[in-house]
Amino acid sequence: MNSTTAKPKYTISGGSSYPLGATVKPDGINFSLFSERATQVELLLFEHHDAVEPFQIVSFDPNAHRTFHFWHVFVEGLPAGTHYAYRVNGPTDASQGDRFDSEKVLLDPYAKGNNKTLWNRGKACVPGDNMAASMRCVAIDTDNYDWEGDRPLGRPINESIIYELHVGGFTRSPSSGVKHPGTFAGLREKIPYLQALGITAVELLPIFEFDSTDVLRTVNGQELHNYWGYSTMSYFAPHPTYCVNPETGDHVREFRDLVKALHRAGIEVILDVVFNHTDEGNHQGPTFSFRGIDNRTYYYLVPGNRQYYYDYTGCGNTFNCNHPIGEKLILDCLRYWVKEMHVDGFRFDEGSVLSRGEDGTPLEHPPAIWAIELDEDLAHTKVIAEAWDAAGLYQIGYFPGYRWAEWNGKYRDAIRRFVKGDPGLVGEVASRLAGSADLYQWRGHSPVNSVNFIVAHDGFTLYDLVAYNNKHNEANGEGNNDGINENLSWNCGAEGPTDDRWIEDLRRRQLKNFATILLVSQGTPMLVMGDEVGRTQNGNNNAYCQDNELSWFDWKQVEENQDLLRFWQIAMGRRRHFKELVRSRYFTGAVNNRGVADITWHGTELGQPGWDDPQSRSLAFTLGGFGDDPDVHVMLNMYWDSLSFALPSIPGRQWHRSVDTALPSPQDITPLGKEIPITDSRYLLTARSVVILDAKPV
Structure with a gap:
């Protein structure tokens, strides 16, 4: 063993190649690192996270501390909480892919915690010693914690x-x-x-x-x-x-x-x-x-x-x-x-x-x-x-x-285009609402293979999707050249903030349209x-x-x-x-005891979804409930004017409104058990709105 000039604080033994990383034991810590082409490995031990110099350097003897390409050592009596890092030497011909630098301080790939107190990224980008500007790993005892009976929840996706x-x-x-x-x-x-x-x-x-x-x-x-x-x-x-x-x-x-x-x-x-x-x-x-x-x-x-x-x-x-x-x-x-x-x-x-x-x-x-x-x-x-x-x-x-x-x-893109009013999409939209069977069922998959989303961290927020036609990334300092250009968005009539009450009301309605469509779609929202x-x-x-x-x-x-x-x-x-709404299997055409199929597609008229209509911007569907679940009827009008939708008749049942995104809060959505009875055989949907009805016993 080589060490600093000071007398080593800890003695070492051969250690074990497994597990990789720093493993805290009652009598010390085992360190293991994989490197196929290294010729020398050093373990640096530090008193604190901000200690510039190690208190001990352990140099691995290849004959005693290497098993095949695993370098390992056991440091006897070393406590949890000790900070450490490595230096690794080997060939330096970059054209052959070798980039060893015997002076560079390196993190353990299996470290359970690190600190950047001294870290300077620039020093790591050039060859040579960066001891005073490098990160420190910390050896953590992962067994010392009371989970109080906790375990992963295992909820079906x-x-x-x-x-x-x-x-x-x-x-x-x-x-x-x-x-x-x-x-x-x-x-x-x-x-x-x-x-x-x-x-x-x-x-x-x-x-x-x-x-x-x-x-x-x-x-x-x-x-x-x-x-x-x-x-x-x-x-x-x-x-x-x-x-x-x-x-x-x-x-x-x-x-x-x-x-x-x-x-x-x-x-x-x-x-x-x-x-x-x-x-x-x-x-x-x-x-x-x-x-x-x-x-x-x-x-x-x-x-x-x-x-x-x-x-x-x-x-x-x-x-x-x-x-x-x-x-x-x-x-x-x-x-x-x-x-x-x-x-x-x-x-x-x-x-x-x-x-x-x-x-x-x-x-x-x-x-x-x-x-x-x-x-x-x-x-x-x-x-x-x-x-x-x-x-x-x-x-x-x-x-x-x-x-x-x-x-x-594909779900994201289809629903964005539909809600902003692009025509002729009802066939694809129906596929996305029903769990994208066209994408997954042919492989024996199911709706759970589809995570449905309108927005994610990269791209517009949901509000910006209805408030901006174009990206505005100037604050990123890249000349507005970063980020995608086609967002499939619509600003509802004004770019960004506006005092126009009509535009703001429409934006809120569009937000509720997106929310409703996402949450009635098969798959995981x-x-x-x-x-x-x-x-x-x-x-x-x-x-x-x-x-x-x-x-x-x-x-x-x-x-x-x-x-x-x-x-x-x-x-x-x-x-x-x-x-x-949370099926784990695709629709099969099964019919409930009221004669209602698991799903039936409509347009403004029953049974006429308009699959081949290149100008269609509306769609409806009925979900047959099984067991104690009610039948549900969903109507989507993304046209710029009101449309009258026919309602299916179910013997012994009356429709009750639970959602109408065109109505002001709190009428726009009702809590369970507070739905509003509907007596007409048709429902007039406001432009760019979604309505959901539940069928209840008369």
Whole structure:
């Protein structure tokens, strides 16, 4: 063993190659690191998170501390909470893909917590010593926690309502009034709000560690940083900025406290995970972990000139997901977050990257995806794919695997176009409302494979979708050239803020139209934080760098837009109540004891949906209830004038209105049991409105 000149504080022994990472034992800590091409590994031990120099350096003897390509050591008596890092030496020919630097301080890929107190990204982008400007890992005892009987909730995905949420942005505004804004603890304080809203799961934008310190650019005197977090630095470590006390290694405890509290409230936790690339970027990016440990193993490199990276992600590099070591890290990571952190599911950013083989070619049976699909530890975990990547691979409807749900981008586009008034879409809209059988049923899949959404974190907010025709991304400092140009939006007659009461009323009606359509569609609905209260980003459709009021949840809107909030709350309550809205199988034509089929399509006249009408902007359908559930009739008028719809007659039943988005609050939606009787055989729908009727015994 080599060490600093001072007498070593701790003695070492051979240690074990498994498990990878820092494993706290009663009598010390085992460290294990994979590197196939390394020739020397050093473990640096630090007294504190901000200690510049290590108190002890452990140099691994390849003959005693290496098993095949796993480097390992046991440090006897070393306590939990010790900070550490690595230095790794090996070949340095970048043209062959080797980027070892014996002076670079590196994070453990399996670290459970890290600190950036000394971190300087620029120092990691150039060769040489960065001891005084590097990150520190912390060894965390994951067994020292009382879960109080908690476990993943296991709610069927067809019964789920997902709420996409940014941990920092949800409570960082002073208007949140929480004790610890922008943290896991701050989110915990807002759980009663989430319960009252009626969602069943939060989908957290990336909470694995990312670099929120790097200044991307300065615009009008304001520094812009990575806000969303889609550039992972460390896959097992909660983001330290979301922790109250990361310096003391509380990362794991604080996240577990959040999960336990959400589960007590009946809310599942889904994590947005980014395995498609890392934050080390392209050949000019920083070296802080994978690149310095085993660049050729962890990344797709360009054949013939391996100093460059294949970029299927649009983010500078692509993680080698289907290399056995890359696949192992992904599986180990997912199992860790399920078994040790009790999360309920994952959404895979640019998930199609996981289907690419080691040469970048899409595989029919990609090992990583099928390993996740079939792993017994993940068998009851929700897995959701963003079924495309930045290199043009688009797999909506044919993403590998059986139980993978997909962000249904075709649902998003069809419903946006229909609600803004595009004609001739009723056939596709019907398919999307019925669970997109045209996309999924041919493979033996079901409506649960479709995650339905109108908006997500990237793009317009729901309010901006009805308030802007064009993106307004000037605040990002990229000349308004970033973000997509075609948003399938309609501003209702004015671009952005307006004093025109008619336009504002129409916008609110459109918001309620979107909400109603989303929540009567088969599949799993997802909304974004703030949709329910009209959150705006002033037309910015790519707020990845806006860690400020533009992106944050403004809690004053909860009071200002109580009518919208109430509408969403009651609409979500209806979805949970009616079984015909949360089917796990496609419609079959089954008929109930009243002679009503499970679904029947109409237009303004019964049985005439107008599939071939190129000008149609209206659609209706009847859902037959089985058991104690009532029959439900839904009418959609996206035409610019009122239309009269015929109502089906059901013996022994009378229609009662539960939703009419054209009416003012609180008449626009009624609580269960308060529906309004309808005696006519037709219903006049106001322009651009949605009506729902329930059939009750006479």
